[in-house]
Amino acid sequence: MFRAQPSALASVQLPLCIEKALMPRGTGLRMLAALGAARALVLPRRCAARSLVRCAATDTERGAPKLPKGQFRPKQSLGQNYLQDPNYAARIVDALQCDSERGKRVVELGPGLGALTKLLSREYPEMVAVELDERAIPLLRERYPEPITILEGDVLAVDYSALSAARGGKLSIIGNLPYYITSQILFCLCDHHASVKKAVVTMQWEVAQRLVAKPRTRDYGILSVVFQLYASPKITCKIPNTAFYPVPKVTSALVTVDFPEDRELFPVQPAKLRTVLNTAFRQRRKMLRQSLKSILNGKPCPEEFATKRPEELKPEEFLELTALIFGRDPETPDSSGEAVWRTQKLRE
Known part of the structure; x- marks a missing residue:
C-alpha cells in the first residue's frame, strides 16, 4: 500500500494540482488533506529566515549578561567593553606576578567597574587604579577604599615616571585596554620605559600580532620595531569576544611586555x-x-x-x-x- 511522506514531498514545493496528478490512483481525499497539512508546516525560505532571526534575537536577549544598564551602560566614546568572564579575569591577574610590598607599584589602567580590581585588591591591597569615566569613580572608591588609590584621569596623561618615583620603584601595569587607543597607551609606556617593569594588558588580536611580528612578515611594522627594541613582548593567550560586554566584533589577546632592567642605550636619539x-x-x-x-x-x-x-x-x-x-x-x-x-x- 502506498504511504505518503508529506515532509519529503513538501520540500519539493510542487503546485498542489501537480502533486495530485502524480499520486497513484486510489489515493483518497484523506491522504490529500494530510499532504496539504504537511505542506502548511513547511515555511517558505524567506519566512523561515525571518523566523530564525527572531528566535536568535530572542535567545541573545535572554542570554545577554546582566551587566550595567542605565547609569553604567558602556560608553562607546570611551571604547568600553567590560570584561565579564571570571576565568579570563583570573588568568590576567595571575600573569602579573608583582613582588612589590603590598602591591604598591601595581597600576591598573581603566578598571571600569572593577572586574580585575576585585581580584587585584586581594593580592595587592595598596595598588593604584586610573579611571577616566567619572561615573565609575564613586563606585570604585566605595568598593575599594584606602589604602587602594583611585586616580581620576586619562591614562595617556599619567606621569608614570613621577608615579614610579613616588611608589619607590618600577611599575607593574595591568589593564583591559580600549581598542581604539591601544597603540597610543603602549607608546606612552615606551616613553616611560625606565619606570615600567612589566605590562600585562589585553588588546585586539591583530595588534598583538603586530607587537611580536618578525621581519619579512605582513604584520611587521613600527609597533614591532619599537617594542622589540624597548622590551620583550609575548602573547600569553587568545581571548574570545564573548568574554566581554558588549560583545565586540574582534578577538582579543592577553599580552605580557617585559621591560629589561639594563637595556643598552640607543646609539641615536x-x-x-x-x-x-x-x-x-x-x-x-x-x-x-x-x-x-x-x-x-x-x-x-x-x-x-x-x-x-x-x-x-x-x-x-x-x-x-x-x-x-x-x-x-x-x-x-x-x-x-x-x-x-x-x-x-x-x-x-
Missing part, C-alpha cells in the same frame, strides 16, 4: 629613530633609497640599506640606519619620560 621609522614604513613596499628621500637631503642612502625594504630590516638595523643618516647621538639615561612615541591628543 629616539626622536630621530621615530623619524626614520615613520618615513620608511609610510611606503613599506618601496626600497629605502626611494622611501627615505625626504630625510636624506640630497645625500645617497647608505649603500648596505639602499635596495632593502623596511619590512626586511631587523629592529637593531634601524638603529644603525638612523646613525648613518643623522650621525651618532647616543640616547641619554634621563630621556625616559619625554613624549617621543605617543602622538595622539588627550581624550576629552
Whole structure:
C-alpha cells in the first residue's frame, strides 16, 4: 500500500494540482488533506529566515549578561567593553606576578567597574587604579577604599615616571585596554620605559600580532620595531569576544611586555629613530633609497640599506640606519619620560 511522506514531498514545493496528478490512483481525499497539512508546516525560505532571526534575537536577549544598564551602560566614546568572564579575569591577574610590598607599584589602567580590581585588591591591597569615566569613580572608591588609590584621569596623561618615583620603584601595569587607543597607551609606556617593569594588558588580536611580528612578515611594522627594541613582548593567550560586554566584533589577546632592567642605550636619539621609522614604513613596499628621500637631503642612502625594504630590516638595523643618516647621538639615561612615541591628543 502506498504511504505518503508529506515532509519529503513538501520540500519539493510542487503546485498542489501537480502533486495530485502524480499520486497513484486510489489515493483518497484523506491522504490529500494530510499532504496539504504537511505542506502548511513547511515555511517558505524567506519566512523561515525571518523566523530564525527572531528566535536568535530572542535567545541573545535572554542570554545577554546582566551587566550595567542605565547609569553604567558602556560608553562607546570611551571604547568600553567590560570584561565579564571570571576565568579570563583570573588568568590576567595571575600573569602579573608583582613582588612589590603590598602591591604598591601595581597600576591598573581603566578598571571600569572593577572586574580585575576585585581580584587585584586581594593580592595587592595598596595598588593604584586610573579611571577616566567619572561615573565609575564613586563606585570604585566605595568598593575599594584606602589604602587602594583611585586616580581620576586619562591614562595617556599619567606621569608614570613621577608615579614610579613616588611608589619607590618600577611599575607593574595591568589593564583591559580600549581598542581604539591601544597603540597610543603602549607608546606612552615606551616613553616611560625606565619606570615600567612589566605590562600585562589585553588588546585586539591583530595588534598583538603586530607587537611580536618578525621581519619579512605582513604584520611587521613600527609597533614591532619599537617594542622589540624597548622590551620583550609575548602573547600569553587568545581571548574570545564573548568574554566581554558588549560583545565586540574582534578577538582579543592577553599580552605580557617585559621591560629589561639594563637595556643598552640607543646609539641615536629616539626622536630621530621615530623619524626614520615613520618615513620608511609610510611606503613599506618601496626600497629605502626611494622611501627615505625626504630625510636624506640630497645625500645617497647608505649603500648596505639602499635596495632593502623596511619590512626586511631587523629592529637593531634601524638603529644603525638612523646613525648613518643623522650621525651618532647616543640616547641619554634621563630621556625616559619625554613624549617621543605617543602622538595622539588627550581624550576629552
